[in-house]
Amino acid sequence: MSARxxxxxxALLLPTxxxxxIFFLAPLALTLVLSFRQRGVYGGLEPVxxxxxxxxxxxxxxxxxxxxxxxxxxxxxMALLTTVLTLAIGYPVxxxxxxxxxxxxxxxxxxxxxxxFWTSFLIRTYAWMFLLRTEGLVNHVLLGAGLVDRPLEILxxxxxxxxxxxxxxxxxxxxxxxxxxxxxDRTLLEAAADLGAGRASAFWRVTVPLxxxxxxxxxxxxxxxxxxxxxxSDLLGGARSMLLGNLIQxxxxxxxxxxxxxxxxxxxxxxxxxxxxxxxLYIKRKGExxxx
Amino acid sequence: xxxxxxxxxxxxxxxxxxxEVTAVDAVSLDIRRGELFALLGPSGCGKTTLLRMIGGLEVxxxxxxxxxxxxxxxxxxxxxxxxxxxxQYALFPHLTVAENVAFGLRYKADVPRATHAGKxxxxxxxxxxxxxxxxxxxxxxxxxxxxxxxxxxxxxxPQVLLLDEPLAALDPQLREEVQVELKHLQRTLGITFxxxxxxxxxxLGLSDRVAVMRQGKVEQVGxxxxxxxxxxxxxxAEFLGAxxxxxAEDGASFxxxxxxxxxxxxxxxxxxxxxxxxxxxxxxxxxxxxxWIVRGLAGERFVVWEQNTASVFDEPPVxxxxxxxxxxxxxxxxxxxKEEERE
Numbered sequence: 001m002s003a004r005x006x007x008x009x010x011a012l013l014l015p016t017x018x019x020x021x022i023f024f025l026a027p028l029a030l031t032l033v034l035s036f037r038q039r040g041v042y043g044g045l046e047p048v049x050x051x052x053x054x055x056x057x058x059x060x061x062x063x064x065x066x067x068x069x070x071x072x073x074x075x076x077x078m079a080l081l082t083t084v085l086t087l088a089i090g091y092p093v094x095x096x097x098x099x100x101x102x103x104x105x106x107x108x109x110x111x112x113x114x115x116x117f118w119t120s121f122l123i124r125t126y127a128w129m130f131l132l133r134t135e136g137l138v139n140h141v142l143l144g145a146g147l148v149d150r151p152l153e154i155l156x157x158x159x160x161x162x163x164x165x166x167x168x169x170x171x172x173x174x175x176x177x178x179x180x181x182x183x184x185d186r187t188l189l190e191a192a193a194d195l196g197a198g199r200a201s202a203f204w205r206v207t208v209p210l211x212x213x214x215x216x217x218x219x220x221x222x223x224x225x226x227x228x229x230x231x232x233s234d235l236l237g238g239a240r241s242m243l244l245g246n247l248i249q250x251x252x253x254x255x256x257x258x259x260x261x262x263x264x265x266x267x268x269x270x271x272x273x274x275x276x277x278x279x280x281l282y283i284k285r286k287g288e289x290x291x292x
Numbered sequence: 293x294x295x296x297x298x299x300x301x302x303x304x305x306x307x308x309x310x311x312e313v314t315a316v317d318a319v320s321l322d323i324r325r326g327e328l329f330a331l332l333g334p335s336g337c338g339k340t341t342l343l344r345m346i347g348g349l350e351v352x353x354x355x356x357x358x359x360x361x362x363x364x365x366x367x368x369x370x371x372x373x374x375x376x377x378x379x380q381y382a383l384f385p386h387l388t389v390a391e392n393v394a395f396g397l398r399y400k401a402d403v404p405r406a407t408h409a410g411k412x413x414x415x416x417x418x419x420x421x422x423x424x425x426x427x428x429x430x431x432x433x434x435x436x437x438x439x440x441x442x443x444x445x446x447x448x449x450p451q452v453l454l455l456d457e458p459l460a461a462l463d464p465q466l467r468e469e470v471q472v473e474l475k476h477l478q479r480t481l482g483i484t485f486x487x488x489x490x491x492x493x494x495x496l497g498l499s500d501r502v503a504v505m506r507q508g509k510v511e512q513v514g515x516x517x518x519x520x521x522x523x524x525x526x527x528x529a530e531f532l533g534a535x536x537x538x539x540a541e542d543g544a545s546f547x548x549x550x551x552x553x554x555x556x557x558x559x560x561x562x563x564x565x566x567x568x569x570x571x572x573x574x575x576x577x578x579x580x581x582x583x584w585i586v587r588g589l590a591g592e593r594f595v596v597w598e599q600n601t602a603s604v605f606d607e608p609p610v611x612x613x614x615x616x617x618x619x620x621x622x623x624x625x626x627x628x629x630k631e632e633e634r635e
Contacts, residue, residue, distance in 0.1 A: 191382035196399030
């Protein structure tokens with residue numbers, strides 16, 4: 001080994017630090033500073049004349065004091081519901097893919113889960129508009145089948161946003177679940193059956209606990225993007241389905257209140273970081289507990 | 293349980309096909325109550341499939357399986373009075389030793405919940421694991437894991453304990469110890485142990501009776517001594533140990549085991565010893581004994597094993613590779629084989 005491994009390692013890491021610094025840390029720092037400023041009358045920044053006074057008076061926290069609790073809560077429960085629904089839909093799909101499908105069909109079906117990624121998410125969300133609108137395919141079929149006599153109002157409301165969110169996030173739940181189910185040692189299920197467990201009992205006592213890391217990964221991968229989502233709610237949602245993501249986007253694009261938008265973004269980031277911290281702690285404990 | 297039948301597991305014309313392949317081909321076996329029974333054969337002979345069918349993990353294509361006189365052919369695994377010790381033990385990695393052992397107890401309607409802890413403790417003391425209740429499987433040694441798997445099955449008081457290659461995953465030093473322990477456990481509990489192995493020494497040393505299997509069929513059933521000393525077929529003979537085949541004048545063939553042969557420089561004094569002249573090809577000193585490789589007049593290869601009853605320093609070997617000698621045996625040790633070779 002080299003005499004000064006530390007210095008050499010740093011030199012090798014320099015490009016990484018440069019990229020991270022320029023494209024991630026610097027903008028983050030700028031946004032943080034921005035979040036403590038005040039909006040000027042015409043959309044720019046209000047100059048700070050007395051920095052000491054600005055800080056001691058607490059005025060720099062003005063943006064964080066503004067509350068949009070309604071939107072915050074809606075974002076939170078929409079993200080939670082999305083996570084629960086994708087888990088409920090994704091687990092059976094992942095289970096079937098990992099344990100029920102014959103191996104030669106597995107690649108094809110797994111491919112079908114991934115294929116939607118070949119099209120832009122924006123375009124797929126537009127497609128949902130055509131499906132869900134009053135003259136859309138869904139209403140067409142329902143009317144044709146005589147199930148309804150008036151087209152249903154399923155677009156531009158929270159239901160549509162929910163459908164769009166669940167649709168979009170579903171692969172991010174299925175893939176980690178599939179990975180952990182695939183790793184599951186099937187003889188453990190045989191052992192459970194041999195010891196007297198019926199299928200349901202074996203599922204709850206063996207399969208679920210042993211795929212918990214996959215469930216946790218799926219929850220994190222779905223919950224975090226759902227929390228910051230703004231495209232789906234913008235396109236499919238109505239006036240009353242605005243989410244935190246839309247609010248932030250609005251501050252930058254429409255209201256031109258950059259400092260407030262930056263503060264909201266940081267609040268969202270704090271929430272996400274807390275969740276990631278909880279996840280990291282969980283994984284660490286799991287790693288010590290179970291080494292498969 | 294009724295005491296009328298001496299059978300523990302009755303296998304009647306059991307067949308298992310996987311697509312085009314017949315893994316088990318119309319096998320019938322009668323395993324007696326309280327017996328240590330081995331299914332012995334090379335990999336792919338169908339022994340594991342047969343064990344799995346008895347455990348209910350595989351459904352037979354045809355035939356009947358009875359356990360304790362009750363037809364269980366179509367009974368799902370969780371309702372059979374037979375429990376399995378898996379080859380890699382299949383312990384639940386997320387549960388402690390005690391939780392693993394207790395796993396199946398809640399499914400037994402006749403075992404009250406209040407007695408569970410006591411039963412677990414009893415099973416763990418039976419396999420000498422008391423004190424390790426709170427450990428997780430990955431914190432145990434291979435031998436300890438196997439004992440947990442044993443306790444987990446035995447706590448359910450099965451009529452039959454099924455063991456898939458019980459010694460295969462253990463270190464060689466540990467095998468003998470576990471073998472003795474399994475035997476002792478079986479004698480203490482008196483329940484039927486049915487195990488699968490590809491290791492002839494394991495089968496001979498551990499079982500009361502052995503079924504030698506080949507290509508989905510049973511070649512021979514008998515005590516270890518019977519299948520070793522009186523193999524019914526050429527395959528059984530060869531699978532159970534090295535065998536020397538001789539052809540008699542009438543074309544029939546017989547075999548003599550290496551340890552039943554004697555290699556001497558001259559013809560022996562025993563008038564009833566059959567003998568053939570051979571050429572010594574190789575001498576392999578093994579400490580306990582010496583293996584000799586010799587060739588008959590027609591170039592046939594024979595293996596002789598002699599125990600080193602005397603030290604080579606006291607009695608220097610008189611035979612050397614390249615020299616000629618006589619191979620002799622007691623005709624009573626010759627086993628005549630019916631030639632019914634099949635593919």
